Amino acid sequence: AQSVTQPDIHITVSEGASLELRCNYSYGATPYLFWYVQSPGQGLQLLLKYFSGDTLVQGIKGFEAEFKRSQSSFNLRKPSVHWSDAAEYFCAVGGNTGGFKTIFGAGTRLFVKA
Amino acid sequence: GAGVSQSPSNKVTEKGKDVELRCDPISGHTALYWYRQSLGQGLEFLIYFQGNSAPDKSGLPSDRFSAERTGGSVSTLTIQRTQQEDSAVYLCASMGFNTDTQYFGPGTRLTVL
Numbered sequence: 159a160q161s162v163t164q165p166d167i168h169i170t171v172s173e174g175a176s177l178e179l180r181c182n183y184s185y186g187a188t189p190y191l192f193w194y195v196q197s198p199g200q201g202l203q204l205l206l207k208y209f210s211g212d213t214l215v216q217g218i219k220g221f222e223a224e225f226k227r228s229q230s231s232f233n234l235r236k237p238s239v240h241w242s243d244a245a246e247y248f249c250a251v252g253g254n255t256g257g258f259k260t261i262f263g264a265g266t267r268l269f270v271k272a
Numbered sequence: 273g274a275g276v277s278q279s280p281s282n283k284v285t286e287k288g289k290d291v292e293l294r295c296d297p298i299s300g301h302t303a304l305y306w307y308r309q310s311l312g313q314g315l316e317f318l319i320y321f322q323g324n325s326a327p328d329k330s331g332l333p334s335d336r337f338s339a340e341r342t343g344g345s346v347s348t349l350t351i352q353r354t355q356q357e358d359s360a361v362y363l364c365a366s367m368g369f370n371t372d373t374q375y376f377g378p379g380t381r382l383t384v385l
Contacts, residue, residue: 162314164314190372194376200378201276201363201376201377201378201379202315202363202365202376203376204373204374207372207373209372248314248315250315259317259320259328260305260317260374261317262307262314262315262316262317263314264313264314265313265314
């Protein structure tokens with residue numbers, strides 16, 4: 159069965175500190191992987207995506223993620239967090255089998271402290 | 273504006289009433305998705321339209337939920353005989369043909385009293 163697990167419901171980091179949000183997936187075919195961000199009162203915005211090629215992908219707002227097939231993981235990282243990064247982050251997996259249906263994780267809420 | 277729009281932005285209804293939620297996708301996008309986001313939860317897939325193909329309804333939670341897409345553009349999600357557990361934010365997304373990125377609307381917050 160297709161699924162996405164984000165083990166951390168919420169994370170608190172200090173401004174300027176590094177960040178890693180975890181994502182593990184289960185998918186029967188070659189996965190397409192995504193990270194979205196949802197700021198309070200805002201819609202979902204795509205941060206980055208991975209389909210193939212280089213397993214380290216760069217996204218907007220200084221975020222990056224690394225695809226590790228052996229660990230079925232696609233963790234999101236940022237070297238230095240800004241207060242404006244406080245939001246909810248969703249990992250998602252999809253693919254072209256049976257149409258492009260995307261399964262989302264439950265989300266990780268990021269709190270940034272001064 | 274070129275984004276996905278949804279209406280209404282907020283809907284309050286009484287238990288047992290029917291509601292209709294509207295989604296206007298980005299012009300030319302062939303794929304359209306509906307998701308439900310309950311408080312503190314992730315996005316739950318509801319239904320997916322792709323062009324003229326039969327929709328993938330596998331995520332609809334009950335037969336009280338239905339959706340249609342007229343003319344390959346605007347979509348309406350209908351919930352009949354609403355229940356309190358239907359309270360959630362309903363999100364719509366669209367995607368262009370042979371592309372891979374979904375663009376999300378701002379959502380409709382549904383509250384069933």
